[in-house]
């Protein structure tokens with residue numbers, strides 16, 4: 001259904017697309033029903049000879065039901081979407097898997113900086129490696145810690161179906177597992193000023209050996 005979207009690069013991309021498709025269906029059905037009912041009322045109350053327009057205050061039982069029944073139906077649709085989306089939210093944002101690869105992502109005006117653990121395998125030590133590109137091994141749970149040095153930014157890789165705000169003063173933990181090789185564009189999805197538009201970077205997904213070899217050159 002959503003064939004015009006970018007490829008599904010992460011293991012959770014099908015889950016995200018499933019939620020989006022579900023919302024399309026629920027909202028699409030609601031849109032058709034709401035327009036149908038509206039057109040029905042327009043036809044029902046059309047101008048006819050000898051029939052005068054009336055003022056109906058709508059405070060009787062029938063008038064109240066015309067408000068409360070649609071409100072209940074909207075809340076029920078909300079509940080359906082919530083029920084469909086909650087397990088996906090937990091999978092993507094709450095239940096973070098063990099790290100197979102770690103990286104710290106820092107956003108600043110206006111660039112991305114990626115910090116990798118050095119030989120000691122730990123982030124935040126003297127031998128950390130910093131680079132302007134994100135290189136990650138395929139089929140490995142990548143754990144990232146996302147920080148912003150100055151203002152709000154948003155780490156966005158459409159193929160991963162991953163968009164995460166970076167907030168000054170916070171280190172936001174997240175993860176993804178890329179299933180295929182390739183070079184992909186990282187954007188900043190913070191829509192405030194054209195500076196964010198220009199802070200592009202690349203993400204390269206390759207074998208573990210290729211990533212290690214690239215890190216050794218940095």
Ligand SMILES: [Cu+2]
Nearest residue numbers: 153188190196
């Ligand atoms: Cu930005």
